[in-house]
Amino acid sequence: xxxxxxxxxxxxxxxxxxxxxxxxxxxxxxxxxxxxxxxxxxxxxxxxxxxxxxxxxxxxxxxxxxxxxxxxxxxxxxxxxxxxxxxxxxxxxxxxxxxxxxxxxxxxxxxxxxxxxxxxxxxxxxxxxxxxxxxxxxxxxxxxxxxxxxxxxxxxxxxxxxxxxxxxxxxxxxxxxxxxxxxxxxxxxxxxxxxxxxxxxxxxxxxxxxxxxxxxxxxxxxxxxxxxxxxxxxxxxxxxxxxxxxxxxxxxxxxxxxxxxxxxxxxxxxxxxxxxxxxxxxxxxxxxxxxxxxxxxxxxxxxxxxxxxxxxxxxxxxxxxxxxxxxxxxxxxxxxxxxxxxxxxxxxxxxxxxxxxxxxxxxxxxxxxxxxxxxxxxxxxx
Numbered sequence: 090x091x092x093x094x095x096x097x098x099x100x101x102x103x104x105x106x107x108x109x110x111x112x113x114x115x116x117x118x119x120x121x122x123x124x125x126x127x128x129x130x131x132x133x134x135x136x137x138x139x140x141x142x143x144x145x146x147x148x149x150x151x152x153x154x155x156x157x158x159x160x161x162x163x164x165x166x167x168x169x170x171x172x173x174x175x176x177x178x179x180x181x182x183x184x185x186x187x188x189x190x191x192x193x194x195x196x197x198x199x200x201x202x203x204x205x206x207x208x209x210x211x212x213x214x215x216x217x218x219x220x221x222x223x224x225x226x227x228x229x230x231x232x233x234x235x236x237x238x239x240x241x242x243x244x245x246x247x248x249x250x251x252x253x254x255x256x257x258x259x260x261x262x263x264x265x266x267x268x269x270x271x272x273x274x275x276x277x278x279x280x281x282x283x284x285x286x287x288x289x290x291x292x293x294x295x296x297x298x299x300x301x302x303x304x305x306x307x308x309x310x311x312x313x314x315x316x317x318x319x320x321x322x323x324x325x326x327x328x329x330x331x332x333x334x335x336x337x338x339x340x341x342x343x344x345x346x347x348x349x350x351x352x353x354x355x356x357x358x359x360x361x362x363x364x365x366x367x368x369x370x371x372x373x374x375x376x377x378x379x380x381x382x383x384x385x386x387x388x389x390x391x392x393x394x395x396x397x398x399x400x401x402x403x404x405x406x407x408x409x410x411x412x413x414x415x416x417x418x419x420x421x422x423x424x425x426x427x428x429x430x431x432x433x434x435x436x437x438x439x440x441x442x443x444x445x446x447x448x449x450x451x452x453x454x455x456x457x458x459x460x461x462x463x464x465x466x467x468x469x470x471x
Contacts, residue, residue: 107226109133109272112212113166113174115159117289117296118231118275120166124292125274126229127170133229135167135174138216140183141307156309162296169293179215186210188307192320195343198370199444202259202414203305205458209262209396217270227272232256234455235276236268244268246398246455249276258411261448261458262396314344326375328355331368331384342375348385348440355379366440386437386467392430392447392459399456401425408449408456410434412441423449430459437467 109131111123127133137160160176167174187206194201217228233249234257246268249255254275263271275285282301289297308316321343328337337355339345349367359365359381366385369378395401405424410432411417420435432447441464449456 107131107272108224109227109229110216110220110223110225111135111172111229112216112231113137113163114231114302115156115162115166115296115299116231116302117286117294117299118233120163120170120231120294120296121285121289121292122229122231122274123166123172124170124289124294126272127172129274133170133172134225135163135170135172136216137163137174137176138183138211139176139178140180140187140211162299166294166296169295177216177219179211182215183207183211183307186215191305192317194444195317196321196372197444198342198372200346200442201444202446203307204259204414205262205446208259213263213267213271217267221270227270229272229274231275232260232273233276234260234273236271236273243399246271247276248450248453248455249273251279251281254282256414257455258414258416258446258448261398261446261455263398264396265399268398314341317341317343324375326377328353328377328379330365331378331380336379339377342370342372342377345370345377347442353379382439383468384466385439387434387439387441387464388437388467389431389433389465390441390447390461391463392432393428393462395425395428395430395457395459397457398454402456408451411448411450412438412445412461418450421449429462 109126111119111126111133113119113123113135115137123133123135139160164174187203187210190206191201191203212230213228220228233251233254235247235249237245237247239245244265246257246260246263248257286297305313318341321341323340324342325338325340326342327335328339329335336357337353345367347367347370350364353365353367355365363381365379366382367377368380368384371378402425405422408421408423409418410421419438421432423430423432430447441461443461443463445461446458447461448458
């Protein structure tokens with residue numbers, strides 16, 4: 090698996106206006122992206138995805154993106170831009186492919202990223218398939234990332250010009266076919282979010298001052314543990330240390346994530362007086378294991394279900410990897426072996442959880458993504 094960086098990458102420059110379907114969430118980024126696509130001369134149609142079976146009238150704080158209010162905001166933005174607008178009901182598909190997958194992953198002791206699953210299964214699968222069937226050439230979103238064309242005409246996914254806003258991590262699941270029909274008008278401009286909002290205001294878009302959505306769109310109040318408990322029920326189990334000594338109890342192992350420090354409700358302090366963290370979640374015996382921070386250090390991992398933004402690499406190679414949507418890069422050596430990605434870290438990394446995605450980069454180019462299955466602890470902790 091050889092590392093390579095595209096040096097001759099350029100922004101795609103179509104020789105004709107494209108028929109573009111702009112996914113409009115009701116937020117400022119997708120509205121400005123649709124406006125830029127229209128301004129570039131493309132034939133743009135706006136669409137809002139109704140992803141909730143029972144949408145609320147108003148958003149809760151700054152969370153969510155699936156309310157009636159969001160749909161109305163998207164429609165108003167489309168009216169100002171001067172493009173047709175529709176609402177497509179994908180609630181059943183979203184529930185099956187994203188929400189139910191999210192619950193099942195937590196039940197199995199893993200930590201999923203629903204934004205990656207939504208991009209893979211909804212925005213660039215269900216939505217894209219429907220768009221192509223209707224004669225559209227591309228799907229446009231407000232993600233901060235770049236689709237570029239290299240010297241031989243192949244398309245690549247690259248980080249946004251502004252690393253502070255880069256969202257390529259959650260797009261690392263896109264394959265060649267999906268990239269061929271993806272458009273990200275915000276990805277190649279070095280503009281702050283305040284400048285994007287100022288642009289929206291200049292364009293007369295009422296969403297200019299609308300708060301950003303945060304966390305998980307289908308958990309409007311941000312209470313992930315409560316959301317899971319309502320669907321999985323309470324299941325009391327033990328919280329133990331690495332020797333197996335019982336330290337406390339919990340009401341469901343699904344409510345914990347690797348690296349969690351707060352909310353452990355352990356009455357007995359650690360012998361060294363230092364905080365303890367969640368080290369392991371075992372759904373088989375409903376046990377949560379806690380220990381010192383040093384025990385979170387990981388030196389290697391195995392990841393499954395790889396998806397490549399281009400041809401699958403061959404042989405071992407050196408890359409940088411990102412392990413969280415808002416995480417930094419770390420140097421790795423990676424190799425594809427029997428459809429499993431074997432990754433070793435140059436320096437140990439902390440708090441890596443099964444179920445998370447690892448995204449590999451060669452420079453700014455996204456090589457691909459895979460789901461973390463197992464991890465190797467850097468050092469044994471007594």
